[in-house]
Amino acid sequence: MKNKMKSKKAATKRFKMTASGQLKRKHSHTRKNTWAKTRKQKRHLAKTAMVHSTDQSRIEQCFQ
Numbered sequence: 126m127k128n129k130m131k132s133k134k135a136a137t138k139r140f141k142m143t144a145s146g147q148l149k150r151k152h153s154h155t156r157k158n159t160w161a162k163t164r165k166q167k168r169h170l171a172k173t174a175m176v177h178s179t180d181q182s183r184i185e186q187c188f189q
Contacts, residue, residue, distance in 0.1 A: 130189050132187060132188045132189065133187035133188075135187075136184060136187035136188060137187075137188070139151070140176065140184060142188070147175050147176070147181070148175065148176040148181060148184055148185070149173045149174070149175060149176070150173065150174055150175070150176050151173055151174070152169075152170040152171075152172070152173075152174060154170060155167075155170045155171070
């Protein structure tokens with residue numbers, strides 16, 4: 126009997142796959158010291174970003 130491959134739960138919580146196969150991620154540095162950041166910084170940090178192409182294959186292995 127073959128065992129089923131499980132995805133890494135840490136990766137599933139941090140990344141989402143788009144329809145085109147890219148990975149979305151969130152920015153860091155959003156929780157603490159928001160008083161020290163400008164409105165523009167906070168606004169840009171709130172948006173999602175794409176995972177860099179050099180890291181994409183390494184993270185995709187966690188989803189198998």
